[in-house]
Amino acid sequence: MTGFHEVRFPLRLALGTSGGPVRRTDIVNLSNGRENRNARWRNARRVYDAGSGVRSIADLYEVLEFFEARMGELYGFRFRDPLDWKSCGPTGNVSADDQWIGTGDGVQRTFQLIKTYGDNGGEARRTIAKPVAGTVRVSVDGEEISSDRFTLQAATGTVTFEATHVPPEGAEIRAGYEFDVPVRFDTDRIDVNLSAFNAGRIPAIPIKEILP
Structure with a gap:
């Protein structure tokens, strides 16, 4: 897998993640009221939002440093799905x-x-x-x-x-x-919100699975 760093997104931040598998299905409605369904993707692709795991200034900086080391969307990395690992x-x-x-x-x-x-x-x-x-x-x-x-x-x-x-x-x-799940950031931008003294949040950290 090219453009991939064998490092894991900080585990304690991943525990607050939301998301899961996504599939794509084409549905055609027929004139008789029935429908045809066809799977566009052979495999599911997992997408996550890790923003909810960020709580403190230390968390913010850890995500920022990890994001910069991956150069945004450029390099993939490992991610532990909090439910399916x-x-x-x-x-x-x-x-x-x-x-x-x-x-x-x-x-x-x-x-x-x-x-x-x-x-x-x-x-x-x-x-x-x-x-x-x-x-x-x-x-x-x-x-x-x-x-x-x-x-x-x-x-x-x-x-x-x-x-x-x-x-x-x-x-x-x-x-x-x-x-772990092979993923990449699904954005080239991180928005930091310093909501209080020594605390803050990143509203969204979109992450997308890289299929092998």
Whole structure:
């Protein structure tokens, strides 16, 4: 991913964020009263507003410094979604069996981390491109393997098995992890409001996901 800095937006400021996934759907109303629906985007794109997490002068300066270091919209960065940042639910514990990421064929060694959202009606799969190093756990056919048997590319979200431990044909490969969202600022301007002594706010800090 070009134009990207492997740094995370300050976590304590991200906790006050609002926002979530956005999808684009074309809806055509037919003459008989029915409608046709077509997904314009294959994947959802997450958008956030981090302005509500800023409270103090120190917070204001931390955001200002981070914004300048990214040169506004120019460079992307990591962002932790306050609700969706693990391979399991927000109150669960990461396990090596959380998410299916592939099936072995005896040859393939590299697998992309993914997260599946679904129920009995359907499902959507999301590429996880920014896992958090040190949190990834992997299992093959239900047995967790040691971390020295695979290599994680934290900048792309791929897991590569060692040549001596290639998953056998038909083996189910699963993984658990924490992850960040690759994003960029969706503005080249930051408006600072010094509302009181040693306090202030930034009305809006729009942030948009960068799709891998």
